[in-house]
Amino acid sequence: MKLGIVGLPNVGKSTLFNSLTKAGAESANYPFCTIDPNVGVVTVPDKRLDVLGEMYHTKKIIPAAIEFVDIAGLVKGASKGEGLGNQFLANIREVDAIVHVVRCFENTNIVHVDGSIDPLRDIETINLELIFSDLEVLERRISKTVKLSRNDKMAAKELDLQNRLKAHLEENKMAKSFVTEDEDEQAWLAEYNLLTAKPVIFAANVSEDDLADDGVNNAGGVQAVREYAKEEDCEVFVVCAEIEEEISQLDDDEKSMFLEDLGLEESGLEKLIKQAIIFLD
Numbered sequence: 001m002k003l004g005i006v007g008l009p010n011v012g013k014s015t016l017f018n019s020l021t022k023a024g025a026e027s028a029n030y031p032f033c034t035i036d037p038n039v040g041v042v043t044v045p046d047k048r049l050d051v052l053g054e055m056y057h058t059k060k061i062i063p064a065a066i067e068f069v070d071i072a073g074l075v076k077g078a079s080k081g082e083g084l085g086n087q088f089l090a091n092i093r094e095v096d097a098i099v100h101v102v103r104c105f106e107n108t109n110i111v112h113v114d115g116s117i118d119p120l121r122d123i124e125t126i127n128l129e130l131i132f133s134d135l136e137v138l139e140r141r142i143s144k145t146v147k148l149s150r151n152d153k154m155a156a157k158e159l160d161l162q163n164r165l166k167a168h169l170e171e172n173k174m175a176k177s178f179v180t181e182d183e184d185e186q187a188w189l190a191e192y193n194l195l196t197a198k199p200v201i202f203a204a205n206v207s208e209d210d211l212a213d214d215g216v217n218n219a220g221g222v223q224a225v226r227e228y229a230k231e232e233d234c235e236v237f238v239v240c241a242e243i244e245e246e247i248s249q250l251d252d253d254e255k256s257m258f259l260e261d262l263g264l265e266e267s268g269l270e271k272l273i274k275q276a277i278i279f280l281d
């Protein structure tokens, strides 16, 4: 299984990536710290595999490894070349799902590129850039299909799908919510590998204080993300990337004690793996 991490700059993507993969990617308090994509692989812990096996009572295929791809942050206008642009999105076109990191922690020392903590605004910003990127992909496809469609019935049918899909994206809607009419259309849509057609897991990056109650008291932040995710059929997992990075450096005994002190049963990595496996089933 392969997961791609997206989000605004400086929201904790690489910090989370490091805690998940122990890959030691560079993370720092300035936007666009990450330029070249980071790739890391995590083997799913055996303990976790056993638990999942019991939960399902099946011979379900559970991935033995998860690959994470951490790319540069996106900003408003990325598709038009703002920031580092969306040049790195090609690196996550092949992923099975997107982990969208949303900043829900207050901290005046950590720069927010849009000046304030507003998770829903940030989600919209990122979604729009993903939509624009998909539109570019689709437009390239369309120009090819137009030529073929003149004397090929199937191509004409595909062109019709592409035009409807384009209109859908142009209304700022994700490809995920596009309704296909038959199996041909489904297969074509899958072939385009659109970013906005992929399942999304939101990682609500909270402060340490919001960990124990899973962000329930973080009304404008985590709870707003939860409501949004519910409507969009996405998952949310609450994490404190900074703490997660500390946890990832501990051995098993220290880890249990540390988690207990924080009032937690499992680390963010364990939560994410569980959610990804159930969600992507």
Ligand SMILES: Nc1nc2c(ncn2[C@@H]2O[C@H](COP(=O)(O)OP(=O)(O)OP(=O)(O)O)[C@@H](O)[C@H]2O)c(=O)[nH]1
Residues within 6 Å of the ligand: 007, 008, 009, 010, 011, 012, 013, 014, 015, 016, 026, 027, 028, 029, 030, 031, 032, 033, 034, 035, 071, 072, 073, 074, 105, 107, 110, 205, 206, 207, 239, 240, 241, 242, 243
């Ligand atoms: N207080 C706090 N700071 C955090 C947390 N997560 C990340 N940070 C800090 O935020 C800064 C940015 O973190 P990165 O992980 O580099 O952010 P990024 O999203 O990868 O940023 P780009 O690569 O620039 O897009 C670093 O100084 C981190 O230490 C958190 O949960 N709490």
Ligand SMILES: [Mg+2]
Residues within 6 Å of the ligand: 013, 014, 015, 026, 027, 033, 034, 070, 071, 072, 073
């Ligand atoms: Mg980074």
